[in-house]
Amino acid sequence: MNQTPTNADCSPLRCFEINKRYSRITDSDLPLQLLTVERHMASDKQINVEDIAKLARVELTVEEAAEFQKEIESILGYIEELSAVDVEGIEPMAHATAITNVFGEDVPGPQLDREAVLGNAPETLDDELIRVPKVIEDGDGGTH
Amino acid sequence: MADQYVHQLSPATLFDAAAELAAGDATSTSLCRQLLARHEATDNILNGYRQLESDAILEQAAAADARRSDGKPIGPYDGLPIAIKDNIAVNGQPCGCASRILEGYTAPYDATVVTRLKAAGMICAGRTNMDEFAMGSSTENSAYGHSCNPWNTECVPGGSSGGSAVAVASGQAFAALGSDTGGSIRQPASFCGIVGLKPTYGLVPRYGLVAYASSLDQIGPLTSDVRDAALVLDIIGGYDPMDSTSIPDTRTGFIDALDKGIEGLRIGVPKEYFDVDGLHPEVRQASEAAIRAFSDAGCEVVDVSLPSLRYGVAVYYVIATAEASSNLARYDGIRYGARYPDTDLMSTYFMTREKGFGKEVKRRIILGTYVLSSGYYDAYYLRAQKIRTLVRRDFAEAFKSCDVIIGPTSPTTAFRHGEISDPLQMYLTDIYTVPANLAGNCGISIPYGTDSSGLPIGVQLMGDSLCENNILRAGHWLMESGKS
Numbered sequence: 001m002n003q004t005p006t007n008a009d010c011s012p013l014r015c016f017e018i019n020k021r022y023s024r025i026t027d028s029d030l031p032l033q034l035l036t037v038e039r040h041m042a043s044d045k046q047i048n049v050e051d052i053a054k055l056a057r058v059e060l061t062v063e064e065a066a067e068f069q070k071e072i073e074s075i076l077g078y079i080e081e082l083s084a085v086d087v088e089g090i091e092p093m094a095h096a097t098a099i100t101n102v103f104g105e106d107v108p109g110p111q112l113d114r115e116a117v118l119g120n121a122p123e124t125l126d127d128e129l130i131r132v133p134k135v136i137e138d139g140d141g142g143t144h
Numbered sequence: 145m146a147d148q149y150v151h152q153l154s155p156a157t158l159f160d161a162a163a164e165l166a167a168g169d170a171t172s173t174s175l176c177r178q179l180l181a182r183h184e185a186t187d188n189i190l191n192g193y194r195q196l197e198s199d200a201i202l203e204q205a206a207a208a209d210a211r212r213s214d215g216k217p218i219g220p221y222d223g224l225p226i227a228i229k230d231n232i233a234v235n236g237q238p239c240g241c242a243s244r245i246l247e248g249y250t251a252p253y254d255a256t257v258v259t260r261l262k263a264a265g266m267i268c269a270g271r272t273n274m275d276e277f278a279m280g281s282s283t284e285n286s287a288y289g290h291s292c293n294p295w296n297t298e299c300v301p302g303g304s305s306g307g308s309a310v311a312v313a314s315g316q317a318f319a320a321l322g323s324d325t326g327g328s329i330r331q332p333a334s335f336c337g338i339v340g341l342k343p344t345y346g347l348v349p350r351y352g353l354v355a356y357a358s359s360l361d362q363i364g365p366l367t368s369d370v371r372d373a374a375l376v377l378d379i380i381g382g383y384d385p386m387d388s389t390s391i392p393d394t395r396t397g398f399i400d401a402l403d404k405g406i407e408g409l410r411i412g413v414p415k416e417y418f419d420v421d422g423l424h425p426e427v428r429q430a431s432e433a434a435i436r437a438f439s440d441a442g443c444e445v446v447d448v449s450l451p452s453l454r455y456g457v458a459v460y461y462v463i464a465t466a467e468a469s470s471n472l473a474r475y476d477g478i479r480y481g482a483r484y485p486d487t488d489l490m491s492t493y494f495m496t497r498e499k500g501f502g503k504e505v506k507r508r509i510i511l512g513t514y515v516l517s518s519g520y521y522d523a524y525y526l527r528a529q530k531i532r533t534l535v536r537r538d539f540a541e542a543f544k545s546c547d548v549i550i551g552p553t554s555p556t557t558a559f560r561h562g563e564i565s566d567p568l569q570m571y572l573t574d575i576y577t578v579p580a581n582l583a584g585n586c587g588i589s590i591p592y593g594t595d596s597s598g599l600p601i602g603v604q605l606m607g608d609s610l611c612e613n614n615i616l617r618a619g620h621w622l623m624e625s626g627k628s
Contacts (some may be wrong), residue, residue, distance in 0.1 A: 005558070015614070047514055049510060052510050052514045052517070053371075053506075053510050054515050055517065056469060056497075056509050056510055056513040057476070057490075057493040057494055057497055057511050058494070058497045058498060058501065058506050058509060058510065059494040059495065059497065059498035060498070060506070064506070065502070068506070068507055069511060071507065071566070071567050072507065072510060072511055072514075073570070074568050075461065075511060075567065075568050076511075076514075077462065078458060078568055079459075079462060079524065080456070081454075082458050082459065082462070082524075082527055082528060082531060083460060083523070083527070084456060084595075085455060085527075085531050087527060087530040087531060087534075088369045090530040090531075090533050091530070091533055091536065092526055092529030092530045092531040092532070092533065093356075093529050093530070093533040093536060094359060094529060095345070095359035095389065095584075096345040096346070096359065096360075096536075096582075096583065096584020096609075097345060097346045097374070097389055097391055097584065099346070099388070099389060099391065099548070100286075102388035104385065108622055112252050112453070113252055113253075115251035116250070117252050117480075118313070119250065119252075120248075120249050120250060120252065120480035120481070120522065121479055121480060122477060122478075122480075122483030123484075130478065130479055132478055132489070133485060133487075133488060133489045133492045134488060134489065135489050
């Protein structure tokens with residue numbers, strides 16, 4: 001039996017968790033903003049590795065998650081020393097050259113060999129299309 | 145000791161091999177056979193190469209020999225082999241980045257550097273082992289087994305271009321290409337007793353280099369001397385319209401600068417480089433001896449300061465992982481590489497990336513995703529980008545009073561396999577090399593003596609942006625002076 005959420009529980013994240021039980025949505029459908037801000041603000045941990053792994057579409061075993069949690073916390077602890085640096089008025093640097101907005105001429109040129117490119121696809125259809133897993137549900141749960 | 149694996153081919157360098165080809169004292173076939181024999185004898189232990197196709201190499205060598213005997217060689221380097229790191233595309237060859245997720249992938253085009261090597265007649269022979277997606281400092285993160293240091297097979301060769309360093313140091317290649325995002329050419333060169341050059345960001349085209357951290361990645365040579373490093377840079381360097389970060393109007397001709405000697409070069413010594421905890425005394429002594437050598441030869445030696453050194457590793461691991469988390473989003477099991485199918489699209493992503501990526505790659509993707517995530521972006525990524533500006537300013541200030549900055553390449557000599565298991569401790573070994581990547585400057589590691597257990601020590605020479613001539617001249621002189 002599901003509990004009716006109390007007011008105190010009625011955060012967007014909580015609602016999402018409840019929705020999840022009754023529908024086909026999964027954690028990976030959780031809006032990024034919601035997950036990172038709310039779950040972390042609520043947690044006393046600096047980072048929740050399992051949540052971040054979901055955002056990055058990386059599955060972790062329980063052992064890996066525990067190991068990474070410890071290691072990444074230690075790395076973040078080290079990175080924390082950056083907060084001591086005075087960066088007032090300093091421009092951020094995105095890359096090392098002063099080059100910006102490089103435009104190519106809009107002219108046709110040689111392209112990659114179609115056969116070679118398709119040859120790298122995990123699954124193809126009629127030698128001219130890349131076959132992908134089903135993206136939109138059709139109601140019967142089929143995969144193709 | 146296993147140092148029977150340390151070996152130089154004879155002739156020992158591309159430069160000397162080209163001279164023998166020109167004089168008719170060697171053929172491309174004889175040179176390639178020598179290399180293949182060395183490979184046969186050593187690589188089952190060293191694991192420097194992921195793949196070396198002897199038939200294809202000998203076929204190309206025979207073609208080059210035929211051209212030469214017709215009096216029509218493509219150029220002086222026609223028929224000379226060079227090893228290629230497994231993250232640089234060679235048309236028709238696998239390009240796997242030592243990762244399961246690219247299993248079965250065949251590059252459908254040549255990287256610009258490969259196009260240029262081939263245009264010079266060179267044989268792109270063999271793909272070298274590496275840390276998966278160039279993430280690591282020991283080549284222990286390869287999905288295809290670790291590589292061994294030829295000076296002591298119980299030790300790592302460094303990384304991430306460890307296989308390239310092994311191939312050159314063990315006489316399985318005259319020269320090799322690597323890539324350097326935070327030290328991945330210079331540190332393995334240092335551990336294996338060879339020369340490793342990271343060129344200025346934008347000098348060597350990245351088209352066809354599998355992206356790890358795009359604002360830091362740069363291709364460069366690993367060679368047995370500085371002349372070969374200049375020779376390879378002359379071939380691969382220069383503007384490329386296929387790389388929008390390529391610098392226009394760059395000049396090469398680096399090999400001609402070497403004989404200018406070191407007259408007039410001012411050598412800068414950053415005191416912070418020698419104050420680092422964990423700097424091994426013998427490594428410090430080697431750098432100090434090199435500084436004395438320059439001073440004794442009449443170079444002006446000046447003190448410089450790089451106060452941002454202490455933040456380099458932290459800044460690097462924020463920026464590099466952030467860029468990696470974005471760059472590696474393309475490995476989703478859809479268009480190329482391995483696919484581990486599941487019931488739907490989302491599960492296919494998760495499954496493919498779980499099985500395809502190794503631990504260190506996952507760790508960095510997670511860290512990078514975190515530092516870019518809403519609510520943390522300003523505190524980590526934006527702040528790191530600002531401190532990167534400070535790193536660049538430090539170098540600009542230092543290069544007002546010197547031409548070459550000298551220090552160790554790595555705080556230690558090669559460590560043992562499994563010796564460093566904590567990721568943060570591994571990251572800290574990059575302390576001396578990451579600043580040049582953050583600033584976009586050039587740097588070279590020069591072998592300079594050995595420690596008490598016989599392992600090579602590297603000295604790093606760093607130059608300002610597009611000032612490769614200075615570090616190549618200084619490096620060439622330093623290495624030659626160390627021989628006498």
